[in-house]
Amino acid sequence: MMRDPDGNQEVYFQKKEYLSPDRRYFLNDEKYSDEILLNFHFCTLQEAVKYMRCLYGKGDSFVDILNYLDKEGWPDYQRSIEFIRPKLLEKGKPHWVPNDLLVSESSPRELFFFISFLICIDKSPERLSDYQNWLNVDIPCQLLDVLLKSFIPRYPYPPGYYKVNHKIYRERWMTPVLDALARPPEQRSAALATHMDNWYRLMRPLGWEPKHARDKSYFFCDFAFEVALAVCAYDIDDSSFRDHPHYPRDLVDHYRKHIRHTRDAWRAEGVGAGVELFPSAPPRRIDLAQSKRKNFARWVELACDGYDDAVEDMLETIGKPRQVENLFELLEALEGLGHAIHADIKDSDSLSCQVLDLTDARGMGPFEVPASDPPEGPGRCMAILRALAAWVAPRGYRMIDLDDEDDAWHAVLVRAEYHEEFLALSRSLGLRTRTPEQVYED
Numbered sequence: 001m002m003r004d005p006d007g008n009q010e011v012y013f014q015k016k017e018y019l020s021p022d023r024r025y026f027l028n029d030e031k032y033s034d035e036i037l038l039n040f041h042f043c044t045l046q047e048a049v050k051y052m053r054c055l056y057g058k059g060d061s062f063v064d065i066l067n068y069l070d071k072e073g074w075p076d077y078q079r080s081i082e083f084i085r086p087k088l089l090e091k092g093k094p095h096w097v098p099n100d101l102l103v104s105e106s107s108p109r110e111l112f113f114f115i116s117f118l119i120c121i122d123k124s125p126e127r128l129s130d131y132q133n134w135l136n137v138d139i140p141c142q143l144l145d146v147l148l149k150s151f152i153p154r155y156p157y158p159p160g161y162y163k164v165n166h167k168i169y170r171e172r173w174m175t176p177v178l179d180a181l182a183r184p185p186e187q188r189s190a191a192l193a194t195h196m197d198n199w200y201r202l203m204r205p206l207g208w209e210p211k212h213a214r215d216k217s218y219f220f221c222d223f224a225f226e227v228a229l230a231v232c233a234y235d236i237d238d239s240s241f242r243d244h245p246h247y248p249r250d251l252v253d254h255y256r257k258h259i260r261h262t263r264d265a266w267r268a269e270g271v272g273a274g275v276e277l278f279p280s281a282p283p284r285r286i287d288l289a290q291s292k293r294k295n296f297a298r299w300v301e302l303a304c305d306g307y308d309d310a311v312e313d314m315l316e317t318i319g320k321p322r323q324v325e326n327l328f329e330l331l332e333a334l335e336g337l338g339h340a341i342h343a344d345i346k347d348s349d350s351l352s353c354q355v356l357d358l359t360d361a362r363g364m365g366p367f368e369v370p371a372s373d374p375p376e377g378p379g380r381c382m383a384i385l386r387a388l389a390a391w392v393a394p395r396g397y398r399m400i401d402l403d404d405e406d407d408a409w410h411a412v413l414v415r416a417e418y419h420e421e422f423l424a425l426s427r428s429l430g431l432r433t434r435t436p437e438q439v440y441e442d
Contacts, residue, residue: 004057004221005245006211011219012058019051021076038087041080045101045134048073049114056113057221062121062254069117074127077134100136103144105169109206111135111144112225116248119151119232120255123263128152143174143226146181149273150233151264157275173202175280177230182277185270189237192227196241199224201353203246205336210349212376223248232260234272284308288418296320299425303339303412305362310337323430327404334412341385341411348380351409355388358413364395381409382440389436401439403432 002009021044032040052073055065101111118128129152137144142162149155176198180191200208207220228248231238232255242249286306293301297311297320304310317333324330334340338357343350352369359367370387374380389399398419402410414422426433 002057002059003223003248003250004059006214006218006220007057008216008218009058011217012054012221015219015221016051016054016058019047019054021047021051021072023076034087038084041083044080045073045077046110048077049101049110052117053110053113054221056117056248057223065117066121069122081133100134102136102138103141104138108141108144108170109222109225112229113223115144115147116225116229116251119229120251120259123259125152125263129154131155141170141174143178146178146273146275146277147226147229147233149275150267153266157273169205172205173199174226176202177226178277179279181230181234181272182279185234188234189240192230192236192238193241196224196227196244196247198356199227199244199246201356204350204353210347210353212349213347222246225251228252232256235260235270283310286311288415295322295425296324296429299422299429300334302414302418302422302425303334304337305339305413305415307337307339307361310339313337321429325430327402327410327431328406331402331404331410339412341409343381343409345381345407345409346377348376348384351381351384355384359388359392362397362413364392364397367391385409385411385436385440389440399436400426401434401436402426403434405432 002012004012022040048069052065052069055068101108101114103111115128122128131148131152140158140162145155145157149157176195177192180188180195183191200210203220203222206222208222209218209220223246224244225248227241228251230236231252238247238249238252241247242252284307286301286308288301288306291298291301291306293311296318297315300314300318301311304314314333314337318330331340331342335342335354338354338361341351341354341358343354355367355369359365367388369384385399392399392413393416396416397413398416400412400414400419400422402412404410423433
């Protein structure tokens with residue numbers, strides 16, 4: 001039985017064949033240049049982990065996945081190291097990690113799967129304890145440090161505070177887990193349950209799509225491995241979210257039954273990494289009444305409700321045009337930061353996710369997406385937008401529709417006291433605005 005709740009056997013078979021490592025390169029045949037061989041060998045571990053994750057989503061047994069790692073993946077990785085190391089010495093780069101999993105600004109999703117598998121399935125601590133040889137941390141990652149410290153006693157957890165960089169996209173799905181672990185033990189389960197409620201929204205930029213938006217080639221082989229690791233590390237009750245389709249509960253169950261009280265019996269109940277954690281500071285917000293920004297920068301500032309990092313990202317991406325020539329590009333960038341509605345006319349699922357991003361960022365409380373007839377499509381989109389426009393008004397905001405003369409929904413939420421200013425700025429930038437009453441009626 002497939003673990004991927006949305007998986008297609010035919011697509012998985014194709015992906016498995018595509019991801020299967022090409023072992024011909026290990027022959028080091030003369031027909032391959034050193035450059036080709038180096039490029040191959042540098043990726044051996046990454047490709048092996050991708051292949052293992054595909055096997056997991058397809059539903060292969062833990063025994064079969066571990067057999068692949070023991071008999072092919074790990075030996076191939078060792079052979080690649082032996083090939084690369086003398087080449088690096090020749091190039092005068094002996095300190096380079098020759099074959100690794102990199103932690104950078106991007107989301108290291110395969111890395112969290114690999115660590116989850118080593119922790120929950122591999123009874124031997126050797127590969128996990130050998131992390132220095134396969135893990136390359138380019139940008140410090142607190143969640144990774146906290147979790148590894150929970151399972152590797154000698155792991156050198158850095159002293160002092162971590163500063164959350166809200167511009168690094170991985171923090172979008174890592175920070176809620178850290179904030180949950182920073183809570184008192186009795187509150188951690190509920191906090192992780194809330195995170196799992198938001199998980200699909202957080203995964204949309206990484207490839208998850210609502211059911212109706214998928215085509216025959218849809219492939220999203222990912223699970224909340226970071227949550228599973230937190231649960232195992234801090235012995236958290238997962239009963240309130242273990243039925244989530246993308247929560248890897250079988251990994252957690254196997255760990256609790258076979259690993260927790262044997263290999264990891266050294267760790268006391270509920271202490272995890274044994275380090276003090278602090279809730280993340282909220283992103284900086286500008287005092288809109290005191291800001292000196294003008295023209296397009298001011299327009300972005302009002303659309304982003306004063307979130308300074310989002311404003312700077314927008315200005316870096318779009319620049320400071322005197323006239324907006326490409327509204328689609330502008331709204332796409334705003335939506336990617338969680339500050340705009342930008343959805344196909346039929347895509348009620350995406351629209352619902354975007355609405356919740358907007359209301360969450362503005363701290364307006366939980367907006368209940370209304371039921372409607374029909375249950376999806378343009379009619380449901382209009383029902384959601386009508387309800388949102390009415391809901392935000394008494395909470396000090398106004399919804400403003402942006403007309404791109406296409407078959408999509410485009411809108412922003414702006415504080416009521418800056419409503420008229422925003423409309424004037426829109427006119428000066430060549431943007432057409434409409435009221436909800438003009439657009440969202442049957």
